[in-house]
Amino acid sequence: AQSVTQPDIHITVSEGASLELRCNYSYGATPYLFWYVQSPGQGLQLLLKYFSGDTLVQGIKGFEAEFKRSQSSFNLRKPSVHWSDAAEYFCAVGAQGGSEKLVFGKGTKLTVNP
């Protein structure tokens, strides 16, 4: 079964600074990887996803993520953070032909200082 780890529970950055949120997954075959964002009091919104092909994927709101098979990682990045990016970020891993479910990491809370 697949699993995912987000090592950072809480990250604080200043507005305008760059951001990298870490995600490590465990799965024997090629995973399906997702990043979701949850603003306070809201549901989850998909930022980006990786299924195959180019390992650098672009998402909404200026986010990107890079799939690195050798490191079992799918880190989320943004070059310049805005105050509105403050939210909870979830990495998730799915699999084809295996467990028919999406497994979420425990989330990373992002605080943005003015």
Add this chain to the structure above:
Amino acid sequence: DTAVSQTPKYLVTQMGNDKSIKCEQNLGHDTMYWYKQDSKKFLKIMFSYNNKELIINETVPNRFSPKSPDKAHLNLHINSLELGDSAVYFCASSLGTGGTGTQYFGPGTRLLVL
């Protein structure tokens, strides 16, 4: 138009009561899910239905009973509510089963059991 909607948004009730949460999606998806998010923001799948058929049933107390009258609706009924049921419950939907399809989430139902 709201893609995935849930009612009610807030639910405050006494221990021992029975309550239902409703979910509807207008995306034409064939798979729907219920997730529970605890106070630490951990998101865990409870149930999944594909074309009205139950395909995922995680280790959930049998006080929780999902019901899918058609592909666009998935309701969750909870009997004999307990304090530990307090959480945010999210409905989601996808095209195809959960391992690979992008899931779209509703706004959540915040349940508080007193």
